[in-house]
Amino acid sequence: MSRSMRSCVLAAAVVAGVLLLAGCTRLPFAAPELTHQVVLRVPAGTADAVAKQLAHRLDVAGITERSIGTDGDRVAVSYNPPKTGGKDVEVRDDLFQAPGEFTIRPVTAVGAKATASDDCTKGAEACAVTTEEHEVLQLGPVGVGDEDLASAKAVDVQNHWGVRIDFTDGGAAALAALSGKLACEEDPALTRMAILLDGKLLAAPTVQLECGQSLSTSVEISGGFDRAKAEQNAALLGAPLPEGVQIVSSKP
Numbered sequence: 212m213s214r215s216m217r218s219c220v221l222a223a224a225v226v227a228g229v230l231l232l233a234g235c236t237r238l239p240f241a242a243p244e245l246t247h248q249v250v251l252r253v254p255a256g257t258a259d260a261v262a263k264q265l266a267h268r269l270d271v272a273g274i275t276e277r278s279i280g281t282d283g284d285r286v287a288v289s290y291n292p293p294k295t296g297g298k299d300v301e302v303r304d305d306l307f308q309a310p311g312e313f314t315i316r317p318v319t320a321v322g323a324k325a326t327a328s329d330d331c332t333k334g335a336e337a338c339a340v341t342t343e344e345h346e347v348l349q350l351g352p353v354g355v356g357d358e359d360l361a362s363a364k365a366v367d368v369q370n371h372w373g374v375r376i377d378f379t380d381g382g383a384a385a386l387a388a389l390s391g392k393l394a395c396e397e398d399p400a401l402t403r404m405a406i407l408l409d410g411k412l413l414a415a416p417t418v419q420l421e422c423g424q425s426l427s428t429s430v431e432i433s434g435g436f437d438r439a440k441a442e443q444n445a446a447l448l449g450a451p452l453p454e455g456v457q458i459v460s461s462k463p
Contacts, residue, residue, distance in 0.1 A: 243276045245289040249307050250460045253284055257453050261286050264450040268306055271364065271446035285459075293439075300439045308456045309409050311447040313357040313376075315386070317393060318403040318415065320349035331410040340405060340412040348415060350405050354389035355382060363448035365441035366431065372441040373433035374413075376448065383427040391425035393418040406432055408447060 253261045258281040265288060269277050277290035288307065292299040312333055319337070331338040333356060339349050359382025366375045378386055389404060396402045405415045414432045436444065 243291060245276065245278065246291055246463065247302070248287065248289045248460075248462050249458055251286045251288070251307060252457050252459045253286055254453050254455045255284055258282075258284060258286055261452060261456060264452055265307065267450040268311075268446040271449055272302070272306060272442045273300075274302065295439065303443055304458060304461075305409075306443055306446060308452070308458050309447055310454055310456075311357070311449075311451040312407075312409050313355075313360055313363075313448050313451075314353045314407045314410075315355040315389065316350040316353055316405045316407065317389060318348050318401060318405055319351045321400045322347055322349065331405075331407055331412075333410075335410075338410075340407070340415075342412065342415060348403070348405060348412075354404070355385045357448075357451055358382075359385050360448065363445040365436075365438065365445045367438070368431070368433075371433055372436045372438050373431050374436070374441055374445045374448065375429060375431045377429045378427075386430070387425040387427045390418050390420065391423075394420040394424055395422040406430070408444065413444065 251261070262279045262281050265286065266279055269275075269279075269288075269290065273293040274290050275293075277288060279289075280287045290302075292302050294300065314331075314333055316331070316338075328335060328338050329340070331340055331350060333353060336352055337350060339347055341347050355378070359378050361377045361379045361382065363374055363376050366373055393402050393404060399417075402418050403415050404418060406413045414434050418426070420426070432444075
């Protein structure tokens, strides 16, 4: 004797915000209304790559209610900002268009007057930055770059938010070489390294190591970040965009 069993075959479709399961039940599906939109112009041929990197940035920044679409040299992002304390978190424009260039440079001098350019983007051989304490730091050539970065994420350590950066094998070797050299500097002012994002100073920590020791696999950046700033900095560091991505419209 043969016996037949009837199973429910699911054919799913979303119609007017309702998920229809053909032959089964009818379940409500409430898609969130997306209230913010940014439209970007991107370099020719990069729309899909930009959309992929933006998806990663938004994930790291905690922006989970979003959609991303491409059309030629345009990328459109619709999203709802994350909330804290019941209020929308401010989402910075640079999250959508900044290259996210990461570099670490040695501090070569500390002085009140800069003698080098203040352009600290990757192509500059030497440059100068000013800290929040109004110190002018002269910086040497890039020792570690964004190609050396494996991942970046926001971390909460003892109620202080920061960004943890993990390096590739090549990046770990580059960081070890740079930090090992700084650890052996006789002038304490020159045992510092500058960590920069798109040429802007994130932190300038002192390498507190004995000569002969070095850092390698990771660093943690702190500097009075709240959670949103830490998450958005981590998002920028972990997903670089090509030069030339620009916001052409946004709302609200």
